[in-house]
Amino acid sequence: MAMNNDHSRLGCGRELDEFWASIDEPPTAHEQSCADCQSARNSLYHLAAVTESMRERDKIDPELQPGSRVKEAIMLVARAEIRRGKKTPLKRTSLGAIEISEQALVALIRFAASTLPGVRARRCEIHADNRGPALDSPTPTEVRIALTVALSSTVKIPETLALVRERVGTVVEAQTSIIMKQIDIVVEDLYDV
Amino acid sequence: MDETKAPGREHPRQPGKDAGDESFPGMGDSQGGFQQDGDPDARVWMPLDEIDEVTIINRAQDGDVEAFEWLISEYQGGLYRLCLRMLNDRSEAEDLVQETFISAWRALPDLKVPQAFIPWLYRTATNKCLDLLRTRKRRPEQPHDENDSGQESAESRTSIGKGPLADPASEYENQAQMRALSDLLQTVPPGPRACWLLKEVHEFSYRDIAAIVQLPESTVRGRIARAKRFLAEGMEPWR
Numbered sequence: 393m394a395m396n397n398d399h400s401r402l403g404c405g406r407e408l409d410e411f412w413a414s415i416d417e418p419p420t421a422h423e424q425s426c427a428d429c430q431s432a433r434n435s436l437y438h439l440a441a442v443t444e445s446m447r448e449r450d451k452i453d454p455e456l457q458p459g460s461r462v463k464e465a466i467m468l469v470a471r472a473e474i475r476r477g478k479k480t481p482l483k484r485t486s487l488g489a490i491e492i493s494e495q496a497l498v499a500l501i502r503f504a505a506s507t508l509p510g511v512r513a514r515r516c517e518i519h520a521d522n523r524g525p526a527l528d529s530p531t532p533t534e535v536r537i538a539l540t541v542a543l544s545s546t547v548k549i550p551e552t553l554a555l556v557r558e559r560v561g562t563v564v565e566a567q568t569s570i571i572m573k574q575i576d577i578v579v580e581d582l583y584d585v
Numbered sequence: 586m587d588e589t590k591a592p593g594r595e596h597p598r599q600p601g602k603d604a605g606d607e608s609f610p611g612m613g614d615s616q617g618g619f620q621q622d623g624d625p626d627a628r629v630w631m632p633l634d635e636i637d638e639v640t641i642i643n644r645a646q647d648g649d650v651e652a653f654e655w656l657i658s659e660y661q662g663g664l665y666r667l668c669l670r671m672l673n674d675r676s677e678a679e680d681l682v683q684e685t686f687i688s689a690w691r692a693l694p695d696l697k698v699p700q701a702f703i704p705w706l707y708r709t710a711t712n713k714c715l716d717l718l719r720t721r722k723r724r725p726e727q728p729h730d731e732n733d734s735g736q737e738s739a740e741s742r743t744s745i746g747k748g749p750l751a752d753p754a755s756e757y758e759n760q761a762q763m764r765a766l767s768d769l770l771q772t773v774p775p776g777p778r779a780c781w782l783l784k785e786v787h788e789f790s791y792r793d794i795a796a797i798v799q800l801p802e803s804t805v806r807g808r809i810a811r812a813k814r815f816l817a818e819g820m821e822p823w824r
Contacts, residue, residue: 408810435817438824439766446763447786450666458665462679463657466686467650475648475694495648502644512636514643542640583637 403428412436480520482533482568492568494518501537504563505556510544514580532565536574542581553577592789593663593703642699645690653693657686660703663787664710670782671714673771681717685710707787708797711779718775762823769819773812780805781812 401407404426411429414420415436423429450456477494484490498516505513520535539560543552561572633641633655644652661682668678688709689702696702770778776798783794791809795802 408814409806412810412813432817434824435821436813439813439817439820442762442766442820442823443785445759446766447788449763450786451662456662456666456669458661458679458682462661462665462683463654465683466657466690467654469687470650470653470690473690474650477648498647499649502647502649512640514640515647540643542637581637581639 402432408432408436412440415440478518478520480518480533480535480570482570484529492570497535497564497568497570500564500567501539501560504560505539505541507563508552508555508559510547510552510585511556512542512583514540514542516540532569532571534571534573536576537572538576538578540578540580542583543579544585545582546585549579553579592793593660593707593787639699642693642696642702646693646696646699648694653690656689656702660706661686664706667707667779667782667787668710668714670767670770670786671711671775671779672717677717681710681713684713704789704793704797707783707789708799711783711797715775715779762820765823766816766820769816772819773815777808777812777815780808781816784809 402411404422406422406429411432415433419429419433423433475495477498479491479493480497482490482492497518501516501518502513505511517538518535519537520533537560539556541556543549556577557572557575560575564570564572633652641652641655645656664685665678665682668681669675672678672681685706689706692705693702696705770781773781779798780794783789783797784791789797791802791805794809795805798805800808
């Protein structure tokens with residue numbers, strides 16, 4: 393392949409990158425009469441073909457996959473380092489306090505919201521009064537949450553978000569006795585069904 | 586980013602697939618979400634494979650280990666092959682994939698833009714490869730003692746991609762050409778090699794690659810053009 397001193401240009405002065413971008417198109421009038429371009433086209437076309445074969449073969453070649461120990465080792469660390477977050481007190485009894493981790497509460501909220509068709513819960517922030525209820529108080533803990541969601545483009549947003557609030561409030565109260573004082577929801581994305 | 590053909594991704598995803606198309610019964614946990622289709626009792630499972638990737642990354646950011654595990658399954662192969670073609674050493678490539686994902690788990694909560702997660706993975710892995718190659722250059726390899734673990738190391742540093750060969754002659758030639766390209770790639774300097782791999786094998790855009798290797802886009806274009814020229818010339822005997 394004839395090249396000039398600028399390694400990114402062909403001998404005829406044409407940029408190699410521009411040449412590569414048009415490799416699947418028919419040769420231009422210049423290319424048909426230019427020996428540098430014809431030679432480069434053949435070389436690059438050959439390289440493109442081998443590269444494509446390699447790219448596709450690599451994905452399925454069992455020799456080019458990481459061993460199972462890699463994921464196992466990563467997950468071992470991930471599970472050991474789970475971020476439980478702050479604890480929200482649920483109840484204080486004479487035998488001690490009952491608390492729920494932020495991570496467990498977020499998982500429950502995400503689960504509750506995602507039970508609704510067309511709703512994919514994303515991130516959730518929890519704001520709780522960490523003092524919690526007084527000893528043996530029948531007053532439940534109240535929290536405020538900020539939830540982000542992606543919704544199906546086919547759902548009616550106000551009605552769906554009203555259902556999300558109701559579902560999250562019901563599930564969380566049933567499972568933890570926590571009352572949702574405020575549920576802020578941000579619809580980040582709409583996805584196509 | 587095109588959801589069906591994102592750079593670095595192993596398997597194209599089915600666009601816009603929602604629960605109910607292909608669902609199975611069961612109670613949901615963080616592996617997805619379950620859905621009701623009209624009937625409040627008809628709850629169906631939504632596997633992570635059918636959820637958009639930003640949602641999965643968001644869940645991993647909130648500490649959902651199953652979402653994180655899904656991301657590992659989806660991207661460990663691509664990262665491993667990038668590291669392998671950079672380092673030509675299987676065990677070092679596996680170690681770097683492992684380190685990259687562990688760093689990712691720790692960095693995820695603070696990631697501001699979830700769409701930046703995949704380029705972030707590739708940037709971290711590429712930097713680790715380049716650092717390791719610089720260390721290797723400063724400290725040339727010692728000849729192996731026959732009695733030590735030299736044999737294992739030699740096995741781990743064999744030519745990449747020696748998969749079983751199919752019988753037809755054309756398949757043999759095809760395999761031989763891929764092996765020639767793979768070997769030739771090892772002679773390209775690490776910087777241009779990383780850029781070429783990210784563009785031609787992992788299918789990132791020039792803009793993404795510039796962000797991954799933290800160089801101007803013009804430098805990336807130049808590096809890739811030079812690598813292409815070198816490889817095209819090196820592959821001439823195989824035409």
